[in-house]
Amino acid sequence: MSRHDIQVHINGRTQHATVEGRLTLSDFLRGVAGCTGVHVGCEHGVCGACTVIVDGAAVRSCLMLAVQADGTRITTVEGLADADGTLHPVQQALRDEYGLQCGFCTPGIVMTLAALTAGATRPEPAQVMNALSGHICRCTGYQGIRRAALRLCGIAPSSPEQAHG
Amino acid sequence: MKPAPFDYYAPTTVDEACQLLADAGGGATVLAGGQTLMPLLALRMSQPFILVDINRIDALKGVREDGGVTHIGPVTRQNQAIADATLNRVQPLIVQATRHVGHHQTRNRGTIGGSIALGEPAAELPATAVALGASVQLCSVRGTRTIRAEDFYLGPYATALESDELLTAIEVPQWAEGTLPLFREVAMRPGDFALVGLTGALTVRDGRIERAGIAWFGMGPTPIKARRVEAALLGQRIDGLDVQGLAELAVADTAPFDDLHATAEYRRTVGRYVFADALRDALALRKAA
Numbered sequence: 026m027s028r029h030d031i032q033v034h035i036n037g038r039t040q041h042a043t044v045e046g047r048l049t050l051s052d053f054l055r056g057v058a059g060c061t062g063v064h065v066g067c068e069h070g071v072c073g074a075c076t077v078i079v080d081g082a083a084v085r086s087c088l089m090l091a092v093q094a095d096g097t098r099i100t101t102v103e104g105l106a107d108a109d110g111t112l113h114p115v116q117q118a119l120r121d122e123y124g125l126q127c128g129f130c131t132p133g134i135v136m137t138l139a140a141l142t143a144g145a146t147r148p149e150p151a152q153v154m155n156a157l158s159g160h161i162c163r164c165t166g167y168q169g170i171r172r173a174a175l176r177l178c179g180i181a182p183s184s185p186e187q188a189h190g
Numbered sequence: 191m192k193p194a195p196f197d198y199y200a201p202t203t204v205d206e207a208c209q210l211l212a213d214a215g216g217g218a219t220v221l222a223g224g225q226t227l228m229p230l231l232a233l234r235m236s237q238p239f240i241l242v243d244i245n246r247i248d249a250l251k252g253v254r255e256d257g258g259v260t261h262i263g264p265v266t267r268q269n270q271a272i273a274d275a276t277l278n279r280v281q282p283l284i285v286q287a288t289r290h291v292g293h294h295q296t297r298n299r300g301t302i303g304g305s306i307a308l309g310e311p312a313a314e315l316p317a318t319a320v321a322l323g324a325s326v327q328l329c330s331v332r333g334t335r336t337i338r339a340e341d342f343y344l345g346p347y348a349t350a351l352e353s354d355e356l357l358t359a360i361e362v363p364q365w366a367e368g369t370l371p372l373f374r375e376v377a378m379r380p381g382d383f384a385l386v387g388l389t390g391a392l393t394v395r396d397g398r399i400e401r402a403g404i405a406w407f408g409m410g411p412t413p414i415k416a417r418r419v420e421a422a423l424l425g426q427r428i429d430g431l432d433v434q435g436l437a438e439l440a441v442a443d444t445a446p447f448d449d450l451h452a453t454a455e456y457r458r459t460v461g462r463y464v465f466a467d468a469l470r471d472a473l474a475l476r477k478a479a
Contacts, residue, residue, distance in 0.1 A: 026195035046198030046241065047231070068191040069229035073295060082269070082298040088228040089299065090221075092198055093245060137295060158380045159293030 036104030053091035073160035076133035126164035222304035264303020317413035410445035
């Protein structure tokens with residue numbers, strides 16, 4: 026059983042650690058780095074709750090080893106809001122559009138949307154909807170999440186009252 | 191749901207990786223994108239003693255053209271392949287097929303070579319490699335060999351890859367400009383395994399079919415090359431095709447099975463429709479051009 030010294034840049038700070046080869050990135054982020062906003066649902070890549078941004082790309086952190094993240098830059102949901110508590114536009118959109126209920130799947134969805142909207146150009150709605158298919162939410166029925174995603178694509182959604190008839 | 195202990199190595203060259211695989215005597219597993227292997231480790235369905243991570247081998251990444259052949263490095267990420275300018279120009283079928291592999295988030299890690307080497311019978315890329323007449327390059331301390339994709343797949347998740355071998359390239363012959371892609375996937379939801387999948391290419395010259403490569407996925411224990419319909423299409427005038435008859439021939443080579451999601455007969459029936467629809471669509475595209 027091998028152990029490895031790693032250095033990972035998480036939400037702007039540098040974390041050094043010695044990890045077992047088999048430690049997943051999700052367990053490392055929660056247990057070692059203290060980022061418990063990384064939610065672990067299925068632990069085998071199906072649910073998307075543990076999604077984080079590694080070197081700019083949204084990936085499932087349960088499907089990476091911590092040792093593979095050596096030298097990378099990682100953003101978790103803790104790294105999005107401003108220090109004064111101002112929410113990231115993705116978080117604000119989900120809040121405004123009632124895009125969450127229990128909140129378990131939310132950090133993963135936030136990270137996927139944050140990665141897709143980080144570039145200079147707005148993503149296409151079809152591209153965002155396709156990416157959302159990588160997440161499972163058992164509460165919302167997805168409609169609030171869809172509205173938030175469309176808002177991030179620059180499409181003004183109908184009000185929730187209208188949408189719920 | 192935690193992987194069993196293993197020794198982890200991250201070689202930076204192919205030689206180093208091959209030496210690790212040889213020294214392990216069959217006890218090592220190669221980790222590429224990990225989008226299938228990591229769940230198998232978490233579920234302890236796979237418990238290797240040694241994990242050889244090939245993600246730091248730069249020589250295995252990227253796409254290049256060379257003398258009418260497209261070389262795809264196996265550690266090219268699926269989303270990088272989708273965005274790759276060369277692949278979009280010379281192998282649009284591979285780009286189209288890759289869009290259907292897993293989800294956006296898994297395509298950010300998952301690799302072309304990982305999917306090719308795994309041999310999942312319902313996967314898009316193995317069948318696309320078979321349809322296009324691609325070959326795989328396998329490397330070990332014993333040497334390098336190249337075999338055709340259609341000879342590589344032996345059964346579900348069973349390939350000709352030996353335990354000391356590493357997939358080092360996917361070589362895809364280039365088809366004539368204007369070749370028509372045929373791609374259809376029927377699945378319960380986007381990102382799910384295909385119930386029925388068709389992938390292929392047709393080259394039409396002067397109104398006749400000059401070259402055809404067609405394969406099925408999710409229609410048997412391996413990707414299935416639709417040899418009979420390929421042979422029947424060759425030389426045919428596109429304005430007089432018996433589409434129904436060809437669809438019958440197209441499913442004749444398949445060996446679908448019954449499972450929780452669909453019966454074999456359902457898969458064959460859908461297959462006939464899918465083939466006829468894809469063929470009509472592709473040829474209409476050609477007429478409009």
